[in-house]
Amino acid sequence: MDTTINKTIRKGSADKRGKIMAAARDLFLSEGFDRSSVDAVAAKAGVSKRTVYDYYGDKQNLLLAVVEETSSAVLVMIEQGISDHLRDFEDLEQSLILFCEQIVASANGSSDYMALIRLVMVEAANLPDSFLERLDNAKEEGIIRRFTEFGQTGLLDVPDPQMAAKHFAALTFLLAFNQPRKTGTWGDEQTKRMITEGVRVFLRAYAPRTG
Template sequence: MDHTENKKIRKGSSDKRAKIIAAARDLFLTDGFDRSSVDAVAAKAGVSKRTVYDYYGDKQNLLLAVVEESSSAVLNMIEQGISDHLSEFEDLAQALILFCGQIVASANGSSDYIALIRLVMVEAANLPDSFFERLDHATEEGLISRFTAFGQSGLLDVRDPKMAAKHFAALTFLLVFNQPRKTGVLDEEQTKRIITEGVHVFLCAYAPRSVQNKNQASS
């Protein structure tokens, strides 16, 4: 769905855009998308209602801009984790564990991640399917590239890197994020156990057969 059809949206100043996005995110999180008005966003941002419409077209485009900005910060977090732990390493299992640990720690301390999850869960009906498709692709892209390289170098037996990336995420950091939590976040020991066991299960499925046979013989 193209909400900007037949509307000319201005680029505007980066400062005004940042204020509008910050105001909209706060209001969407506290009051909800449906109960938040463009007038309220404009007042909170200190700009005119016309400026909001000129920059973003309509309220639904503004919601999309908010979640895309938050998702960009989350994607940068994933890229940083890949750069820190999955580019150069001596032990693949340990590298994967460290990568997941960094993702979880960064997400737990990230207002962008918290905002993204809350908005996506609550306002999914107001977001286009194309957003979710782009987010899934962008989130997996770095891991797919690394798993492809690991397959080519013989570190992993990967027939479908995209599926491997989905399996890996589901067994590790996504499993941590999906745990029921009474006190806000899991403690460090629980998180490490989930990640370590998830990496072990992943490698049982994707390690080359020669490595699996060697591990079975030594156990």
């Protein structure tokens, strides 16, 4: 009997959290963090103002929670790309290109990724530097692990896998994301060429040393 009650309570709590998070994300994106009140979040979520405070403490913590939740979907996207292209392969260059293309294509179709980019860009001043650094590190963590292994097996020369991951991202999918999107997508031929050239520049810089 107690177990059934506890499960119901936890499910109800999860439902309320989901409604609060969805309401907060919508308001932060449409109205901005400063112009969005806890009262407005509560009203949109259909809960009391006290419930919002009980769950998240204050509006700043709610913003952090929204960004963290959205970033979880991005991490899953990156890990899927690693699993699909950077574990079993024959050609490292082609695998890195396919990985980047998948990240761009997935991001282009992901409302979570779009929301994360917009929130971080618009509300960066309201996010602690330490939080943004941790977010960047989390997104790079899977790539760092693979580059470390590539270094150990002699596929790459990566004395600093973390720096290598930053260079790789900057030369490929992050560069693509920073380009103007006239059609609203990143999937055009120019982006593919950009990714291909970025991967080749990266591989020239991190090729195994010979002699």
